[in-house]
Each structure stands twice: as structure tokens, then as C-alpha cells.
Amino acid sequence: MKKDKVNIYDIAEMAGVSIATVSRVMNGSDKVSEKTRKKVMEIIERESFTPNVFAQGLGLHTMHTVGILVPDISDPYMSAAVAWIEKGLSENGYDCILSCSGFEPEGKQRHTEMLLSKHVDALIFLGSTYAGSGKSTEETEYIRKAAAQVPVFTINGYVKGDNIYSSVNGDEEAVYEVTKKLILKGRRKPVFLTDSGSYSALKKRKGFERALRECGIEADESTKIHVENTIYGVRDALLSKKESFDAVIAANDIIAVGAVKYATAAKRKLPEDLEIVGYNNSGLVRVCEPELSSIDNKTEQMCRDTVKRMIAVLENGSTVENKKVVISCDFVERGTTDIGG
Amino acid sequence: MKKDKVNIYDIAEMAGVSIATVSRVMNGSDKVSEKTRKKVMEIIERESFTPNVFAQGLGLHTMHTVGILVPDISDPYMSAAVAWIEKGLSENGYDCILSCSGFEPEGKQRHTEMLLSKHVDALIFLGSTYAGSGKSTEETEYIRKAAAQVPVFTINGYVKGDNIYSSVNGDEEAVYEVTKKLILKGRRKPVFLTDSGSYSALKKRKGFERALRECGIEADESTKIHVENTIYGVRDALLSKKESFDAVIAANDIIAVGAVKYATAAKRKLPEDLEIVGYNNSGLVRVCEPELSSIDNKTEQMCRDTVKRMIAVLENGSTVENKKVVISCDFVERGTTDIGG
Numbered sequence: 001m002k003k004d005k006v007n008i009y010d011i012a013e014m015a016g017v018s019i020a021t022v023s024r025v026m027n028g029s030d031k032v033s034e035k036t037r038k039k040v041m042e043i044i045e046r047e048s049f050t051p052n053v054f055a056q057g058l059g060l061h062t063m064h065t066v067g068i069l070v071p072d073i074s075d076p077y078m079s080a081a082v083a084w085i086e087k088g089l090s091e092n093g094y095d096c097i098l099s100c101s102g103f104e105p106e107g108k109q110r111h112t113e114m115l116l117s118k119h120v121d122a123l124i125f126l127g128s129t130y131a132g133s134g135k136s137t138e139e140t141e142y143i144r145k146a147a148a149q150v151p152v153f154t155i156n157g158y159v160k161g162d163n164i165y166s167s168v169n170g171d172e173e174a175v176y177e178v179t180k181k182l183i184l185k186g187r188r189k190p191v192f193l194t195d196s197g198s199y200s201a202l203k204k205r206k207g208f209e210r211a212l213r214e215c216g217i218e219a220d221e222s223t224k225i226h227v228e229n230t231i232y233g234v235r236d237a238l239l240s241k242k243e244s245f246d247a248v249i250a251a252n253d254i255i256a257v258g259a260v261k262y263a264t265a266a267k268r269k270l271p272e273d274l275e276i277v278g279y280n281n282s283g284l285v286r287v288c289e290p291e292l293s294s295i296d297n298k299t300e301q302m303c304r305d306t307v308k309r310m311i312a313v314l315e316n317g318s319t320v321e322n323k324k325v326v327i328s329c330d331f332v333e334r335g336t337t338d339i340g341g
Numbered sequence: 342m343k344k345d346k347v348n349i350y351d352i353a354e355m356a357g358v359s360i361a362t363v364s365r366v367m368n369g370s371d372k373v374s375e376k377t378r379k380k381v382m383e384i385i386e387r388e389s390f391t392p393n394v395f396a397q398g399l400g401l402h403t404m405h406t407v408g409i410l411v412p413d414i415s416d417p418y419m420s421a422a423v424a425w426i427e428k429g430l431s432e433n434g435y436d437c438i439l440s441c442s443g444f445e446p447e448g449k450q451r452h453t454e455m456l457l458s459k460h461v462d463a464l465i466f467l468g469s470t471y472a473g474s475g476k477s478t479e480e481t482e483y484i485r486k487a488a489a490q491v492p493v494f495t496i497n498g499y500v501k502g503d504n505i506y507s508s509v510n511g512d513e514e515a516v517y518e519v520t521k522k523l524i525l526k527g528r529r530k531p532v533f534l535t536d537s538g539s540y541s542a543l544k545k546r547k548g549f550e551r552a553l554r555e556c557g558i559e560a561d562e563s564t565k566i567h568v569e570n571t572i573y574g575v576r577d578a579l580l581s582k583k584e585s586f587d588a589v590i591a592a593n594d595i596i597a598v599g600a601v602k603y604a605t606a607a608k609r610k611l612p613e614d615l616e617i618v619g620y621n622n623s624g625l626v627r628v629c630e631p632e633l634s635s636i637d638n639k640t641e642q643m644c645r646d647t648v649k650r651m652i653a654v655l656e657n658g659s660t661v662e663n664k665k666v667v668i669s670c671d672f673v674e675r676g677t678t679d680i681g682g
Contacts, residue, residue: 065455072424073439076624079420083413086441095455097438098414100427114406114436118459231627257628264630283417286572287598289605289630 011047015040020119030315066310067115068098068124069108076282077252077299081126081155084300088307094121103129109142122151122310128200131157131166151313153306156297157199158324165313167306167325169297171200174329175207178277178295179249181339183215187247187275190217193259194251195229201251204279208249227255234258235265246274253278257288260336276336290335297329352388356381371656407651408456409439409465410449417623418593418640422467422496425641429648435462444470450483463492463651469541472498472507492654494647497638498540499665506654508647508666510638512541515670516548519618519636520590522680524556528588528616531558534600535592536570542592545620549590568596575599576606587615594619598629601677617677631676638670 012019017036024032025040032040066089070078082098089096097118101111108130115123123146131154132139140159146152147163158166175192182190192208194201209219217223222243227234234250235258250256256278260270268274270290278285281296305325333340353360358377365373366381373381407430411419423439430437438459442452449471456464464487466472472495473480481500487493488504499507516533523531533549535542550560558564563584568575576599579589591597597619601611609615611631619626622637646666674681 065459073414073427074421074424074624076417076420079417080415083415083441086414090441095440095452097440097459099436099438100424100431111436118406118438260630261627283415284625284628286602287625287628289601 011040011043014043014047064093065095065097065118065120066122066124067118067120068096068126069101069111069115069130070098070126071101071103071129073098073100076254076284077280078127080282081299081303084303085124085126085307088304092307092311094311105139105142112142112146116146116149120150121314122153124306124310125152125154125157125159127155128157128198129196130154131159131199133197133202134199151310153310155302155306165306165309165323165325167302167309167327169200169302170326170328171203171297172207172210174295174297174331175204175249175279176211177207178331178339179208179211180215182247182249182275182277182337183211183217185339188217189243189245190223190247190249191245192224192249192251193227193234193255194224195227195255196251204249204251227258229254231258231261235261238262239265248274248276250276250278253280253282253284253292253294256292256294256336257284260288260290260292270336271338275338277331278336281332285332285334288336293334293337294332295329296332298327302327352381352384355384355388405434406436406438406459406461407463407465408459408461409437409467410442410452410456410471411439411467412442412444412470414439414441417595417625418621419468421623422640422644425644426465426467426648429645433648433652435652446480446483453483453487457487457490461491462655463494465647465651466493466495466498466500468496469498469539470537471495472500472540474538474543475540492651494651496643496647506647506650506664506666508643508650508668510541510643511667511669512544512638513548513551515636515638515672516545516590516620517552518548519672519680520549520552520588521556523588523590523616523618523678524552524558526680529558530584530586531564531588531590532586533565533590533592534568534575534596535565536568536596537592545590545592568599570595572599572602576602579603580606589615589617591617591619594621594623594625594633594635597633597635597677598625601629601631601633611677612679616679618672619677622673626673626675629677634675634678635673636670637673639668643668 008019008022012022017040021032021036022040025037068082068085070082073079086096099111099115101107125143130143143152143159143164144161147161152164154166156168158168179190192205194205205224212219225237227237231254234255238259239262248259250259256276259276263270263274270276278292278294281294285292285294349360349363353363358381362373362377363381366378409423409426411423414420427437440452440456442448466484484493484500484505485502488502493505495507497509499509520531533546535546546565553560566578568578572595575596579600580603589600591600597617600617604611604615611617619633619635622635626633626635
């Protein structure tokens, strides 16, 4: 069969490279070695190749796109983080496409593959659910597979592997510090509320229990309450709790708001009768009345830092030195505690 | 130049159709006429064509993807809506990719083009900002251009044009009804708070002013306050307002929460001294104390309905009869009003 005009397939074949590489050369990407660039350019010039409309329609000129996976975009922490990432990428000339994977392994894997099929330059996994519980490496195999194709960045969860860059919070330390302050102030019956057993939830719990042990308080099943991630669910769980408690550390702000609603229903005065600490310092803290004391996990900083490292990897091809960055948290005191910000 | 094996370009050329059409035939899409399908299939069989890995890598087999544009994903209404759309699409075997365009014309246009370049089967424009102010058709020209390529669905804004399907709320009616109830109950100094001049904000204002006029209250500049979309911004704007007011209708829940914070700061009792109505019935209404009365614009229903209509258009190729669907709103009474839900 005869063809009048060479296409990008032909150029790739003649140069012995992939069409993605040809496309990168045409787009002036830095990711191609000088040697490869020269070879491809020579063939492009020799064959008088100009990209045709088909190739353009096929998206070969639409690189500079990053895929973001989130479990649930309706969560205020997730949606705020996506907004920050998107802003950072946009400032660097990158677009983003977002995919909601849910919390189940099947969905995580399927959505990862879907994003890879869209020719993203890199993937961001946002949320500690992607790092699994840490019990087996099998849980995160899909992330390592993806990292064989493009650089992968995880936010709020650590995953070990080549081409994987993680940013995590100093969750354990932050919860440890705040719990200790509450205990030293006289709170002898603190409880930890969580809705998940994720990487980050486990670290928070660890910090909580370390503070209790150091202060001679037993950390048992009564000091940890598993709740659903809804305001009324938490309120009702606390209303039906038999053991008394005088301080609440919540794994996120929604759970903490549920504890505030419990205090209103149970007529317990905040912060005199009960102190409540949220986590994420999200948009909810100011809506709440009294306004919610919360651990600020620096969403903006973490997202900006991730984008910065991503640009370094993508545009300089260099491997970033520090593959695991730990960003420490700040405690922000508002109306639900009185321990000093 | 000789080629051993035909590719999808060749098939398209021989059949005299686009490669998108060849791809649709191979994927068993209903969008191809019987005649075209037959012709393409005959050539595929005659040439013993099997899709090669290049074509797969180029995304020809990754249709079933819908692009969603939002101005700001950190807005709780937007993120809740995206979660509902994503759920509906996923149940129908479609993936979604999301793009944050911001509120400026340039961003809207650029992100629309970016999503189209990703071979989406359809586009959803979420939020009334995309419909513009209605002052000129130029504002929405980019949407009509997109609709020349794929079916377009707008949520919460009406855009006229071929291949464009809009779902809007009965915003005017909803605000009219609630304002009238407040006035009939004795509130003679209601104010309307908005942060935007979008399609939907203008309709809400229209409903508000109609109720005032009908009840013999003058609707002038003092009854409409333009605020920024932040809790403290609204609180401070109300604290510095000279004219007195006894009821607040807010264009969204964030603004309404700002009014609740104003009431706390000004020591005005809710709902006795002041009544406040929010809009969207978002995740914030239960966080607020007292919990916020709000107009429920049926986000879930609107998103599910949009997905249903989209599937009908994509899979049956049929044009949906009713191109503009109006979904009426419900008023949900909680602690910030006492007019009867």
C-alpha cells in the first residue's frame, strides 16, 4: 500500500523511538536526550514531515497534563487540595484531569489505568487511602505499576518505590503534642475519634496513644472510637457512649464538628466542660460555633511543594533528592479549646 | 513509502470517514449509521485490520469519558455536584475528567479546548458562571463552538444552541416564595446578599425584588448588598451596614453563614431578631449553629437527571426532546428562620 505523506508513526519507526518521543521532540520537551532529539529532528527534516490534523486530533500535542486521583471530591479537605494543586499546575503551564476513584482497591486501580490512558505526564494520588494500611505491599502495587510509566506523587501517604515521590504530614507528632497539652492541663479522659484505618489515621492514633502512655493514662478500646464520617453519626455515637470523656481529638474536621454538635445536645460547655480538636483546619472550622480549634496540616504548602517537585522531575528529568518530604503541622486554637495556640 | 500493515488512518481513508468514526465502529458505538458501519466493517474485514498497540496507546479505545468544567472545585456546592455526576457516570460505565477553569473568559475557553483535546464524548459545564450574565451571546460562544464537536450539558445555567442541553433551577420562584413568606410574617426590611452577577444570581435577585414590589416594599440599592464570598467578609459588611434589616436572603450558604456570624457578633438572636436563609442546602447547613435554613436546589437530582439525559443522547444518538429542564427548589427550614418549611 502506498502513502503520499509520512506520518508520525513512520517518523517514530524510522528513528527507532516511540511516537511519544517524537511528540516530545516536536513540543520542545526537555525530557528527551540530546542524542535522540538530534536523530528525530534529522528524520523529520529529511522527510519534510509536518504534523497533520489527524495527529493533532489524536492529542499528540496536548501533553502538559497531570492526572489527579482522589477518593471523594465532596470531602472539603480533598476539594481544597485539588484547588491548590490545580492552581500550582496552571501557573506552570500544566492542565490537570481529575478522577474520583472511591476507597475500594478495584476503583483505585481502574481509575489509575484510565488516567494513564489519557497520556498524563505524571500522576498525583491525593489522600492517605492510596497508601493503604501499610500491612502489605500488595495494597500499593498498582501505584508502583503506574510509576513504571510516569512519575508518581503521593500526598498524605507514603509509598515506597522507584519514581514515587511522597509528601506526608507530621501527623503523629502533631497529635502527640496537642494531646499532651490537653493532659497536662488536666484532661484525664481524652478520646480519639476516627473513621478510617488509613496510613494517616494510624499515625494520628499512634501520637495520641504515645501521649497517653507518657502521662500514665491507659490507651485501650475505650479511648478510641470508630465513627462514621458524618456530623450526626458522630454526635449520636458520643451521646450513646457510656464512659465519660473530657477531651476529643478528631481525625478530621467533620468528625470534630459532630463532637461540637454532641456538646450542644448534651449541654456541655466548650471549652470549659469539654475540649475538642479537629484536623485539617478546613473551611468548616469557621462555620462551626464556637469556631473549631484544629490541627493545620498545611494543605496549601503541601500541594505547592508537590507541584514544585513535580515540575523539577518533569522538566529537568532529574530525580529529586528527597523522595519523602515530611511537612510539620501547626495547632490553631479557636473557641473549642483553651490550651494556648 | 511502503507499509506492511494497514492502520486506522488507512481504514478511515478507504472508507471515506474520520478515524473517530472507525473507532466508534470498532467500539460498537450506536452513534454510527447502519450504512457507515457496514462500509467500515467491510473494509476492516477485507484488509484483515486489527488495531495495533500504537492506536491503543493513542487513546482510540478509551472513549466513554466525559469532561466536566467547574470554576472552583473548593466551593462546597461544586464539589458535591461533581461527586454526584461522577457517581452517575460511573454507574453507566463512563469515566470523567475534571478541569478547573476559574471565572475568567480566557480560562473558560482554554479549559474547554483542553478537555476536547482529550477526546471526551461530552462536556458538562457546572455552574451558572458559564452561562454569563445574559447580556451578550458572545459570552457563551465558546460553548456553542464546543457543542459543534460533542454534546454539551450545562448545569445551573441556560445556554441556547444546537447540541446544548441545559438544566436550571427554579431560582426566581424559590426566592420569591421564601421572601414573600418572610414579609407576610412581618419582616419589612429584608436584604438580598450576593457575590456575583451570574445567570443564577440575577434570577434569585429578580425573585426577591418581585416579592418586595408585590408587598409594597421598595427594592432599591439598600436592599441588595454585594459581598465577597467569604464568611468574615460578609460578617464585616453587615456589621458596617447603616440601614437596619430584619431578614437576609443569601445567594449561597457561605454567604448565609457569614450572616449568622454577624448575628452572633451583633448579639442579634436567631430567628427572633433576624431570620437568615441560605441557598444550595450544602454540607455547611448542619455545621452552622443554629443550623441554617436553606433553599435546596436539588443538586443530586439535577446531576442525576443530567447524566440520564447525557446517556440518552450519547447511546441512542437521539436528540432529547426537552433541551431546557427546570428543576424546582424546596425550602428547608432549620434554626435560622421560623416561617414554616
